Amino acid sequence: MESLKMNSIPERLSARYKGTFAYFTIRDRLPVTLTRVIDGLSRKISKLKAEHNEDVAEDAIGIISKLSKLRNEMQTNKEIPELNDEFEDLPIWNNYLRNADQLQESERPLKWFTASWLFTECYMYRGIFSAIMARQFLKSYDPYEEQKQQSFRPEDNIYPSVIQLAMNAGRSAEKFSQLLQFSLWGNMFDLSLFGNVDVSTKLTTQLETIKSNILSNDDRQIYSSLEYRWHNVPTNQRRIDFVLDNIGPEFLFDLCLAEYLYRNNMANQIYFHVKSIPWFVSDVMLKDFFWQVETMKVAHNCPVISELGRKVHQYIQDGVWQIVEDSFWTTCHDYNDMRTIAPDLYNSLEKSSLVILKGDLNYRKLIGDRNWPHTYPFKQALRSFRPAPLAALRTIKADLVVGLADGVSDELSKQDSNWMTCGKYGLIQFCDSKLLANSEMDASR
Numbered sequence: 316m317e318s319l320k321m322n323s324i325p326e327r328l329s330a331r332y333k334g335t336f337a338y339f340t341i342r343d344r345l346p347v348t349l350t351r352v353i354d355g356l357s358r359k360i361s362k363l364k365a366e367h368n369e370d371v372a373e374d375a376i377g378i379i380s381k382l383s384k385l386r387n388e389m390q391t392n393k394e395i396p397e398l399n400d401e402f403e404d405l406p407i408w409n410n411y412l413r414n415a416d417q418l419q420e421s422e423r424p425l426k427w428f429t430a431s432w433l434f435t436e437c438y439m440y441r442g443i444f445s446a447i448m449a450r451q452f453l454k455s456y457d458p459y460e461e462q463k464q465q466s467f468r469p470e471d472n473i474y475p476s477v478i479q480l481a482m483n484a485g486r487s488a489e490k491f492s493q494l495l496q497f498s499l500w501g502n503m504f505d506l507s508l509f510g511n512v513d514v515s516t517k518l519t520t521q522l523e524t525i526k527s528n529i530l531s532n533d534d535r536q537i538y539s540s541l542e543y544r545w546h547n548v549p550t551n552q553r554r555i556d557f558v559l560d561n562i563g564p565e566f567l568f569d570l571c572l573a574e575y576l577y578r579n580n581m582a583n584q585i586y587f588h589v590k591s592i593p594w595f596v597s598d599v600m601l602k603d604f605f606w607q608v609e610t611m612k613v614a615h616n617c618p619v620i621s622e623l624g625r626k627v628h629q630y631i632q633d634g635v636w637q638i639v640e641d642s643f644w645t646t647c648h649d650y651n652d653m654r655t656i657a658p659d660l661y662n663s664l665e666k667s668s669l670v671i672l673k674g675d676l677n678y679r680k681l682i683g684d685r686n687w688p689h690t691y692p693f694k695q696a697l698r699s700f701r702p703a704p705l706a707a708l709r710t711i712k713a714d715l716v717v718g719l720a721d722g723v724s725d726e727l728s729k730q731d732s733n734w735m736t737c738g739k740y741g742l743i744q745f746c747d748s749k750l751l752a753n754s755e756m757d758a759s760r
């Protein structure tokens with residue numbers, strides 16, 4: 316990985332480079348995602364026809380036709396067309412398609428195997444939504460809802476010990492770090508990873524065994540930043556924001572981290588940012604947030620899950636925990652663009668003591684989905700996105716990363732060429748400084 320000349324910005328990942336995860340995603344993974352959505356609709360048609368719901372079945376047939384066209388255009392590297400629907404973010408998408416500046420896209424017109432991966436992958440999910448929302452009867456259909464709801468099983472006994480930790484532990488760097496780690500690994504949480512453990516000691520032992528897979532761990536800096544605010548900032552100014560990722564185990568462990576912070580007065584207000592449309596299959600929408608909390612509340616065979624569900628419900632009712640939607644999170648823009656594309660959102664985040672961004676796609680957008688040297692400093696890769704202290708909790712699932720110590724990336728590449736896409740490694744990275752001084756910010760453009 317060559318070092319970066321001062322102020323030069325590396326280009327964005329793209330499927331134009333064979334052998335990259337972007338290429339594999341556009342060639343293989345996204346067509347499979349489209350096919351799964353089409354198959355789900357085909358099963359729906361059979362059911363609708365059996366129920367003599369011909370009109371609704373017609374809607375599903377219409378969506379299938381559009382998605383089949385989308386899949387064919389992707390697989391034959393066609394020019395990506397402007398969108399045509401009534402959703403609020405339409406101008407943002409079509410402006411991007413018409414005017415993507417040279418810094419974002421290196422050639423025009425935008426095509427599936429040459430445009431930036433961030434744009435093409437986000438466009439596919441937005442294109443699926445566009446085909447659905449255009450219909451009369453199925454406009455609110457969420458093609459991933461069944462999968463999302465199957466990912467949360469209250470009976471999985473991994474949850475009680477983490478919830479008890481969240482509901483009982485006092486303010487301590489160690490307990491905070493454990494809850495950060497559960498929130499991190501929830502991003503690639505695999506129950507087979509922890510098996511059917513039923514005691515917290517074994518669980519925290521498990522955390523210890525995989526802690527070395529956290530390749531960059533700023534947990535102590537994050538805790539110190541919160542401690543500083545605890546001693547120096549009035550209680551009513553301790554807002555913490557979660558930019559959520561996936562429903563299921565990840566979301567539950569995010570709620571555990573939030574409960575720990577709130578109960579220990581390290582936050583007096585918590586904001587949860589959810590997606591406005593069905594996104595990257597498992598991302599949490601407002602309806603999914605309520606579904607999982609309601610499901611937790613009635614998990615009577617697991618009292619602690621039910622207790623946490625009732626607490627979260629009450630916090631939302633009292634307004635001390637808020638769920639916010641903004642369509643910026645489901646555009647193709649990276650976070651360096653937020654100040655210009657969604658200034659109100661940026662201004663809101665500026666009021667936060669800590670913005671916790673979960674998962675791989677959020678990380679990609681934080682660093683512009685660019686091919687930075689792996690040792691490039693995290694805070695520099697953020698460029699002008701610094702509304703507040705930021706923490707990224709990400710299991711590495713795409714072939715880009717920053718902020719690693721010298722030699723780490725080379726060593727891991729020797730061990731396993733797929734180390735960046737296997738989901739085994741994670742990052743807890745932190746940037747405390749708010750907005751750069753103008754001069755520095757200009758330099759980072």
Ligand SMILES: O=P(O)(O)OC[C@@]1(O)O[C@H](CO)[C@@H](O)[C@@H]1O
Binds near residue numbers: 436561677679712713
């Ligand atoms: O954001 P998440 O849920 O952690 O992961 C999003 C993801 O599944 O989609 C992209 C590849 O298709 C990658 O960013 C990553 O693998």
Ligand SMILES: [Mn+2]
Binds near residue numbers: 561595597598674676
């Ligand atoms: Mn996701």
